[in-house]
Every structure is written in structure tokens, then in C-alpha cells.
Amino acid sequence: MERTCDDLAILVLAVVAVVAGLTFRDYGLGWDDYTHAEYADLLLRMYGSGFKDTGALSFANLYMYGGGFDMAAALLHKLIPLELFETRRLVGAIVGVIGLAVTWRLGRRVGGPLAGLATLLLLALCPIFYGHMFMNPKDAPFAVAMVIQMMGLVRLAEEYPQPSARTILIVGLGAGLSIGSRILGGLALVYALVGFVPLFVDEIRNVGTREALHRFAHVLYVLLPGLVLGYLIMGLIWPWSIIEPDNPFRALGYFSHFFEKPWKEMFDGALVSVPDMPWSYLPTLFALQLPEVLLALAIGGVIGAFVVLPRSDVTARRKTILLMLMLAATLPLVVAMVKRPALYNGIRHFIFVIPPMTVLAGLAFAWAMNWLKENRRNWQPAAVTVFAFGLLLSLGEMIRLHPYQYTHFNHIAGTVRAADDRYMLDYWGLALKQASDGLREQLDEKQEAPPKGRKWKVAVCGPQRPAQVALGPDFTIGWDSHAADFAMTLGEFYCKGLTAPVMVEIKRDDVVFARVYDIRGRSISSLLSIPAP
Secondary structure, eight states: OHHHHHHHHHHHHHHHHHHHHHHGGGOOOOTTHHHHHHHHHHHHHHHHTTSOOOGGGGSTTGGGSOOHHHHHHHHHHTTSSSOHHHHHHHHHHHHHHHHHHHHHHHHHHHHOHHHHHHHHHHHHTOHHHHHHHHHOTTHHHHHHHHHHHHHHHHHHHHHTTSOOHHHHHHHHHHHHHHHHHOGGGGHHHHHHHHHTHHHHHHHHHHHOHHHHHHHHHHHHHHHHHHHHHHHHHHHHHOTHHHHSTTHHHHHHHHHTSOOSOOOEEEETTEEEEGGGOOTTHHHHHHHHHSOHHHHHHHHHHHHHHHHHTTOTTSOHHHHHHHHHHHHHHHHHHHHHHHHOOOOOSTTGGGGGGHHHHHHHHHHHHHHHHHHHHHHOGGGHHHHHHHHHHHHHHHHHHHHHHTTOGGGOOOTTTTHHHHHTTTSOSSTTOTHHHHHHHHHHHHHHHTTOOOOTTSOEEEEEESOHHHHHHHHOTTEEEESOOSSOSEEEEESSTTBOOOSSOEEEEEEETTEEEEEEEEOTTOOOOOSBOOOOO
């Protein structure tokens, strides 16, 4: 059974890798891609100049983020014959598959081969995680870094007070990558400090306070090389963080307050200013966007962990591991619900809680199967069938939405069809790639050429630079619809539906993600629309 689960897990990883390798070019550019590519160039220029060119240390607000993903993509672009933004999508796929593999190993380590396989399937078939891993240069790499850090902490709990060299290395690597990606990676310290309480209390009970403190000091001492490694990794991918010792704290202060001019987004059918989003924003979207099977099992996993914590027949190490996983899956959401920071772009900033959620969900599935084995063996096939049906339901939605899996809403929400008028879907504007491809194909089929002496003009309601990259050099883009030949609009609330011939329409589940209109000879005052509250 164990060998079968592991073989199936390896097969799942291989299938995901192959599918990702065949489809990564399908994913369009978002609002942030172009700017992140510029940030990578500045970082590499800084290193190449021996820190003489320091433009990266003041570029937009990206200097307060790490640029590891961006630099990796830029360096790989120099080595392989792919366009830059195709390379970025490929690197996203590679990082995502690494995250799947680490999460599988974490689930297996905590709950055994069956839990590991269930964890992997739940994460691989989570449309939100899968869709973001291709095109999210901030949040998806950060989620992978955080699960690497969690792997290190779990190993540390298992081996305490004599962590192995490999564990020390993983802790340092995870710390460097996570904090070097986003300052929010410091949350792992909270997970560790709170999570290790049961283990430390048990140490005091068994060996006395003095010996427990001595062991704790020893662990900190042997972790020092790993922490130094982590600091160096953080400095490499986030050089601004080590220019001055307090810069990470300055970044924390900066991001603790909303740092842009407020705008409004659609939430539950109403336009809400992003600093004023209700406390229910995150729990609502997680409930409506996670696959039903993952949602149910994750809730079961959290409840199961709560139930286990007070039990005397469970070891302190086990309690520490479960408590850290529970904190990783829930604490960021609870803090956001209480503090109510500015919230926008759905749950993309919080996808780092999804891997620990899937680990808890995998544990819940394994617990349920073990209980049925001992008490209701004849029910096991039915449980496996329900689990498989939930996974297939999610897979079907991922295929139907491709390449917009990140816009997924589950059947509780009524899928994207019902969510379209109530929530943001393609908030990153990925559909402009397919719309651009469609426009070029239409013009080629009709053998149309631009007016003499100029390029085609396209007015775009959505991210401008990504649209320009997708359209190519034969087009100029902008907001001005008066002198444009075509209008390209997202299907979001802020883009107006035009009374003009539709040349291209990108739809999924009967929902319009983008349109291209022929507006030649028409007077279009604006592409923007502000609907009634």
C-alpha cells in the first residue's frame, strides 16, 4: 500500500510537469509582469556593475520585495530560446511543481504515504494554486518558500534537540527564501514560537527547567549556520533588506498600511473600496473558491488538530507539528479578519496558506480511512469514491477554465457563471493574451493592413503593457478610444460593453473574459464604466 501511494504520487507529479510543460505558453501577462521584468534587469545590472548601479534599490516599491523569481527567469532567458515572458511562465511552472513535490513530502512525513498522496492530489487539483503558479511572480513563489520553511520546522520538531545537518539546511533555506520573497515570511517565527510550546513544556516536565533551557540553547546554537545561510540567501534575492539592518522592519511597517491610492473592487455584488473590505472578505472567498473536497477536508483537518491537542495519549512532538500546521493554515486569515487591512485581488495574497491547508486535509482523509478500516471497512470504497468525485469535479473545472484556473469559483458559489456579477474574476487581465491572438488571426484571415503610414491603434481597457506585448510590434495601444481602430476590453465591471461589432470574444462557462470590438468610424467616448452601486 505504501509503495503504491508513493508510485501514484510520483506519477501525479510527472503528469503535472508534462501538462505544465505543454501549456505554460497559454498563460497571459498580468498587471505586474512587465514591472517585475524591469526589476529583474535592474537587480542583475546592480550585481553586474559591482553595486555601482543601484537603481534596483529604489525602483517603484518592488525594492521592498525580493526578486529571486524575477532574476531566475531573467537568467534562464539568457540561456534558452524562449521569449522573456514565456520563460517567466516556464519558471513559474517549475517553481509550482517544486512546491507540489515539497508539499507531498510534508504531507507524507506528517501523515504517511496515503496522507501524502491525498495532499498532493488536493493541491495539484486546486485551481487557485495551480493557476497562480504560472503567472504570479510574488505570491506563488512565496507560497512555495513557506512550505519549504514548514518542512524544516516539522523536521526540527521531529529531531529536537539534535537536528540533523539536512534539517538545519532546510530551515535556513526556507527562512532565506520566504523572508527574501516577502517580509510576511517572518510569520514562520510565530508558527515556531507558538507551535513548540507543547514540546518545550514536555521537555520541562521530563528533564527539568534547567536541562530544557540548556537543550533549547543548544538547538539555537546548532541552527546558527542555517540561519546565517538564510540571511545570505535573503540578501542575495532581496539586497535592499541588508543594506541597512532595519530595512526588513521598515518594509513590515510599509506593508502594514495600505500604500496606494484606494480603488474599488466588486465583492458580493457591491463596489467596495479596498481599505474598507469587510472582515468576511477572506472567509467568503476561501469558501467559494476552494474546491469543495479540499474545503471540507481542510475544515476536518483543523478540527481534528484541535481535538488532538489536549489528548494525553498524543506525543508532544506530534502536538507541536499539528499546531504549527494549524497556525500556518489559519493564523494569517484570522489576523486579517481582526486587523482588516486593505484587501484586493481575491485571495492571491493568501495562497501561501493553501499548501498547509492541503496537508491538514490529506491528514483528515487518512484519519477517516483509518477509522473506517477499523470500524466500517465496507464504507471505505464509498469514501474513496466521494473523494475521487470531488477531485474529478475540480479537474473538470480546471480544464473548462484553462488557462484562467485562478478565477475558479466552486459549485457552492455556482461556478464563475454565478460569480461573474458578484466578484472579480480575471482581475489580472490574463485574457488579453487570447484576445490579442484572436485579433491578429482575424486581421490575417481578412488580409487587412493598417492605414498607410501608421500601425493599428488599439484602445485597451485593462493592463496596457501586457496588451502591447501580446499584440506585438504592429500595434500601438492606449486608453484613447477616439482615434483607435479597435477596442480591447476585459469582462470586468470597470470596462464598458460597447455598441460595436464584436471581432473576438473570449468566454469560459458562458462568462465573457475579454472582447475585441471593431470601432473604426465610430465615436467611442470612453472604455470605462462605473456601474450603479
